[in-house]
Structure formats: structure tokens, C-alpha cells
Amino acid sequence: MCGICGCNQTDHDGDAQRHGPAHARRLQVELDLFSLNDRHAQANRERFASQQVLVLNLMSSPGSGKTALLSETLPAQQAKWPVAVIEGDQQTQNDAERIRATGVRAVQINTGKLCHLDAHLVGHAVDELEDFERGVLYIENVGNLVCPAGFDLGEAARVVILSVTEGDDKPLKYPDIFHSAQLMVINKIDLAPYVDFDQAQCIANARRINPDIEVIALSARTGEGLQDWQAWVEQRYRERISRQCACASDQQAPC
């Protein structure tokens, strides 16, 4: 019996490429490689809608200050609306513990060798947040400016964080992620005088890739600019809640 496909032919030398055409047929298909992830992302999105949750996907290089931005701003947000965080890292509970230390709920995903979060992983993390409603859920992606870009998690918006120490040409070097984001946060602006970072050039570079991207410059350490970030989140949260209410009233259900 043929060791390649189990047929009864014995007159070939095991070369799949030569053997194949005797049985082969061609199929025309149209299969999107992102469709598996997108199925999970759509399920997440429907779940977030039913829980009336605004979901923000935070993406950046390692060390740009994602966790610092959250730990500095979430306690104030939590006084206004429910807040939770899904933390994505290859290993350790460190970031979830930093968030929990501020009194905010956090679920840690350890991706092992995986370089990005995908919608399936996020779906399982959301299982732990079943009672979370009418709030803002932050998903802190694995620190990586490349791989997370292609994976929809079901978020309402993407925020890319860039610290001044990384250089103002990052949007040109890593265009996929900047193209997919609605907001660029420039962090660590207190360090700008000490590094060769041109903020205007950075914004021009980002808008070369994504003409619509919004920009907020801040320092999570000194607090400068944090009010702009808080206002940006609040506006999106209010829009989310009011949109949900409009939908609910369309269906004549109580808001």
C-alpha cells in the first residue's frame, strides 16, 4: 500500500509531488486566513455589546508604559464607572498584580510562546468577567509593535502607545499597527528634553500612515496630559452607553 495516501498503487517513489496529480483535483475557494480569529472576535463583540462594555485594545512595544498609564488613571475612572483589565504577557502575573494593587479587577493571560493576543484567548479571559457590565474593559496586548496588528479582539478602538525614548520614526517602521489604531498616546514626555525625539515629526509620521489618527501626549509619571486621556476615554464610554440606550429604546426595552 502506498505510504503517502493509502492507495493501492505501488509504482511511485514516494514523491508526493509526482504522485499527487494521478488523483489530484483543483478546487477554487475563497478562504480568508483571518476568518477563524474574526469569528471569535465577532462573538466577543456581541458579548461586549450585551454587557454594555467599552473595550479598548492597548498595543505598544514592551516598556512603553501601558501598565503605568492604566495604574495611574484607572482608580479615578473607577470612581465614575466599572473598570477591568485583561493583561497579556508571555509569562508572569506581574502586570495583573500591579493593576490589582490599585483596586482594579484584572485577569492575566499568559500566552507562553505566542507573540500576540488573539480573539479566542480573550474570549476565555472574558469568561472570568461575566458579571462585568456598563464599564470600560482594557485589553493590554503583549508588548510587540508587529504581531498584534492583524488580530481583531472584538475591541471598540485600538490605542497605540509610543514612548519618546523609542524614537519619532516608529510609525514609519511599524506601519501596520499605527494604521489600525484610532489613538496614538505619546508617553514619557517628561523625558523628551533628554532624548532626540521630535514630537511634531512623530505625529506627521503617524498621520502619513493613518491620516485620521488622534494623538494625546502625556507623562504617566508626572501626570502631565493625563486629563486628555481621561477625557478621551470618557467621551467614548458615554458614546457607548448612549448608543446602547438608543438601541434599547428602539426595541422599546427599558434603558
Place this chain on the structure above:
Amino acid sequence: MHELSLCRGLIQLLQEQAQQQDFRRVTAVWLEVGPLAAVEPAAMAFGFRAASLGTLAQGARLHLVPCPARARCRACGHCMEIQSWEMVCSECGSTRLQILSGQTLTIRELEVE
């Protein structure tokens, strides 16, 4: 190396197709790759070999078929083919371009047994 994840997904799509279209092996895959699809061809080839081991697609040939990316200028409305994210309108020089296509990864054809 998100290409490995994408190739695992590719194998899963092939397994679904094998059930639906009644085949047991895949000997070749034609994958259309947009220039803005955020994948590296060499990494896709490597990822496919790794992900296909022990599956219905082990030993299959992976053909990466380039497809054009297109954009429309928001300033003058001109439509053009583009090669990368650093986009400039070939008609008016504006950098405010809207991507129309070129970000997708699509399996177009299979050779199966």
C-alpha cells in the same frame, strides 16, 4: 512570528474544507497575499511547513500569489496602486490616502486528493 499562528489557522480551514468537499489530502495551496497584509513570505513558508506536519497538508506546496494594493486619494479622488504604507498620491502629491485593498490573506485555490 504571528505567521505560525496564521498557518495553524490555515490548516484548520483546510480541515473544514476536507469535510465539506470530501478530500483527504492537500498537495498544494495558492494563497493570495496583499502587500499590506503584515506577513513575511519567508516566515509564511516556514510557518506552513511547521504547522502542516502530521496533518492532511504535510508536504503540500504553498504558492504565495501577490495581489495589488489600491488606495484612493482623499484630496483629488484619484485611485492608484500602492506598494507600501508610505503613500503619496501619484496625481496630486497628497499623503491623505484611503486604503481600498491589499491587507488580505486569501486562499484562492487548492490541489487535493
